[in-house]
Structures are given as structure tokens and as C-alpha cells.
Amino acid sequence: MIQNYKLAFIGAGSMAEAIFSGLINQKKVSPENIYVTNRQDEERLHVLQKKYGVQVSSSNEQILAKADIVILAMKPTGIKQAIQSIRSYTSENQLILSVLAGITTEYISYLLGHKAPVVRVMPNTSAAVGSSVTVISPGEHVNDNHLKVTESLLKAVGIVKQVKEKDLDSVTAIAGSGPAYMYYLVEGMFNSLDELQLDRKLGEELILEMIQGSVDLLKSTNQTPKEVYLNVKSPGGTTEAGLNVLENQQFQEIIKDCIIKAAERSKEITKEMSTIPKSTIT
Ligand SMILES: NC(=O)C1=CN([C@@H]2O[C@H](COP(=O)(O)OP(=O)(O)OC[C@H]3O[C@@H](n4cnc5c(N)ncnc54)[C@H](OP(=O)(O)O)[C@@H]3O)[C@@H](O)[C@H]2O)C=CC1
């Protein structure tokens, strides 16, 4: 279904790369059909072209003229300037996907000034290996076919769920930012290896496989996380000694605060960068 679509990525950073590299690796879209642009970093475009064979250009007109799907992938702060620079080359026949945290479909439609269908998408960088958990939320002018195309595209880089736009702030904290918290935890575990005097390579492999196995078990059981970790713990044993440290430091409270703060920040971004001036609302 999506093989013949031409995709234009406006923004050439880590998220754009994760999505298009995933699409290319999964052989869902060929590099000839992927166009990538940014404002100024030509070296970055050159690197992406060399690595993936994608089409790059600093001309928005060139990039957008052929695009069926436009993927907005700049930082939220850049949305106004970005749409100003692409608006005249976009049309209502193109499907607009936005991966920007906190920027509403309503605001994007307002900036575009026409009725192109806009879908908000919250992926994560695991798209690069086909394992993103991506959440989508349709804006006003989106029909079932637009949603099917969006899903079909994003299913190529992981699982896709649909939510109401009001839920995207919470989802962003988990699906979008979540991987960073996991990597932070893994970094902490890696940092223990020197003190444990364990071979670094072996230790890192054991940690990653242990995490993979823990996720596999959690997914395959009906037990709660608590039941599963209590199965690991023996009275007076090693696990208990470690868990006591986590409990004393209120580790779960910290994690909860972390997720809630990320969701709150998404709401703040909406207020700061995605507010339609009152005078234009009829
Ligand atoms: N990284 C992640 O894990 C996730 C990110 N997101 C969202 O993805 C978006 C991008 O994040 P990320 O990839 O990390 O950011 P990066 O900073 O890595 O990339 C941003 C890119 O946008 C380009 N850019 C900025 N302004 C414009 C413009 N006006 N026109 C064209 N290109 C522009 C930048 O290049 P130049 O400066 O040369 O223009 C750069 O290539 C954000 O909005 C974020 O909320 C969503 C989910 C996960």
C-alpha cells in the first residue's frame, strides 16, 4: 500500500532518521521515495544521503512538489517558521504527519491555512530497528483512508495505537520519552560493572539480555510486576538486599515523578508554542 508513496521529511534529526531508516531496513519504502530536508546543516543531509541513499535537498519546493506524505520532524520551537517556509508548497491532497511533542493538529492546520489532513504521531527512536511503539491521533480533516495510510506506514517500524489527542501528553511521556529513561537505567547498571570487577563486554551483554528476558516474561505472564519480582526475591537473599536500597531511596516514586513531569512538559509546550491567537478564532 505505501510502497509507491513519496515521503518528505521536514527536519533531518534523530527522529526523522529513526523513522526513515526503519522504513528502509524493513523494505517498506525505497530510499528513492524518501526526501529529506533541513534549514542549514548540509553536512548532515550529505551524511544521510550517503548512508541510506535517500534524496536530500535544501529546497522545500523541490522536496514537497512530489510528496504524498509530509512528515514534520523539527523541534516544536521551530514549527511556526517551518510551516511558514513550506506552506505554499503544500496542498490539501497531501497527508501531513507531525511527530512534534505538544504541538496540536489544530495549530498545525491553522498555520497551514488549508484543509490538509493532519495526524499527530508519537513514535520513538526504536523505529530504527522496527520496534517503535507509535501512537497516532487524527486531526479534523482526517478520513479513514488517511488513517489507514498512516497506520500502514508506521506499522512498518513497530506497533501502532490510536488515541484521542487529549491523551497524547501522557502517551508522549511513556512512548516518546520512555526509551530515554530505560537507557538511563541501563547506563546506571553499566556503571556498576567496574566496581563489580566484571569484564565490561560480558557484563553489558548480561544486562541487556537480562532486561530482554524480563520483558519477555512480563509479556507472557498474567502476573503483576510485583508478583514477578517477589518470585525472584528470597528471604535474606541477594535480591532483597538490592530491593531494600531501591525502596529506601523511593525509586518508584522517583520514576512516577519522572513520567508525570514529562507529561506536564508536553502540556506546557502546547501552551507555549501551539496557541492560536484569540483574534483569529471565530
Ligand atoms: N528524538 C526522539 O526520541 C523523539 C522526538 N520526537 C519529536 O521529533 C521532533 C524532532 O526531534 P529530534 O529528531 O530529536 O530533533 P533534532 O534536533 O535531532 O532534529 C531536528 C531537525 O529539524 C531540522 N529543522 C529545524 N527547523 C527546521 C525547519 N524550519 N525546516 C526544516 N528543518 C528544520 C534541524 O536541522 P537544521 O537546524 O539544519 O534546520 C534538524 O535536522 C521533535 O519535535 C520531537 O518532539 C518525538 C518522539 C521521539
Ligand SMILES: O=C(O)[C@@H]1CCC=N1
Ligand atoms: O524530548 C522530547 O521532547 C521529545 C519528545 C519525546 C521524545 N523526545
